[in-house]
Amino acid sequence: MTSAIQRTELKTHYYTPVHCPFCGTRVMGADPSDETRITACSHTLFIAHDMAFEYRSERFNKSLNLNGLSDREVEERFLREDGGIDAFTDQVRLADAIKVAAYAPAPSAYGSYYGFAPNE
Ligand SMILES: [Zn+2]
Structure with missing residues (x-):
């Protein structure tokens, strides 16, 4: 049973450098x-x-069926999502996957998204 990716949000310390939680x-x-x-x-x-x-890693592409798609085609996929690339990356299904979403404060509203998972 593979559940949704676990999310961590950085809103105050959004500029903190993100390190892989596994290595x-x-x-x-x-x-x-x-x-x-x-x-x-x-x-x-x-x-x-x-x-x-x-x-984008191979595992990520496989999880979201993006193999063989061009960057342009992938962009069309996430632009169709209401929440854009943030909501799109929430759909990845891999055991114990962790996502860090760093949001710069308004009016910037600029987000950065990092996904990690233990190796199989
Ligand atoms: Zn790592």
Whole structure:
């Protein structure tokens, strides 16, 4: 039985660097010369913000039947969701998966989303 991904929301400390809960890899901003660079570890399912995915793993693609789709086709999928990419990534079904959603305060309303799961 695989339940919904467990969510953690960062609203006050939204800028806190997110690390993988399973191995400690800092997935965003680990490179001081390029803080936008992402570092996906083997547990990383996805890294996204409201406009696009930065990273999608094989397991994530498989869980949401995205294999073989182009970035453009994936974008069409999440744009159809009422909650956009945030609601779309909530649909991933993998055992003990964890999602961190970091929301910058209004008026920005900018979200960043990180998904992780233990290796099979
Ligand atoms: Zn990891």
